[in-house]
Amino acid sequence: MNTYAFPLICGADEAGRGPIAGPVVAAAVILHPDHPIEGINDSKKLSEKKRNALSEEIKQHALAWAIAQCDADEIDELNILHASLLAMKRAVEALSVQPEKALIDGNRIPVGLAMPAEAIIGGDAHEQCIAAASILAKVERDRQMLEWHEQYPQYNFKQHKAYPTKQHLELIQEHGVCKIHRKSFAPVKRQLERDMGEVTS
Structure with a gap:
């Protein structure tokens, strides 16, 4: 039951469909209307420095956020589309606050979500909560690739x-x-x- 004075809508997005190594990382974010964050945009349109700063701000001020992923083995098993959808589902399910609706970037909705969902093509350019999720996903995936660089x-x-x-x-x-x-x-x-x-x- 929603005890807040505003609808609980989460945005979900992923990063890492195009690479040929590493995980596909997804994030889900419920923004708090009482804590607006300036400068949220599609992560691809932001500099690395700006993404990193916004990622920290989103984590501090969002009502809820979560990050999940599918690794390379899961991608090979499922294919990249289904792995991306599964990673977004995992991120939505990991939120500490249950959303009433999920806005999913792209043209497909993950199977088995516990709430109504809407797929929005180019959603990171139209919905702040999706753009916020795109930032968290991109920053986390880049962080992991730096760790993999140390190993390889x-x-x-x-x-x-x-x-x-x-x-x-x-x-x-x-x-x-x-x-x-x-x-x-x-x-x-x-x-x-x-x-x-x-x-x-």
């Missing part, structure tokens, strides 16, 4: 964040595939096939 410095994850840049693809060819690469993604799959060919030939 040969791939330079800190620079390209596991997107399939020319440099990243060249480093995969040089060093092979590591445990956080998404084996179902075409560039990684091709490298694994090349490596298998070298082993069997």
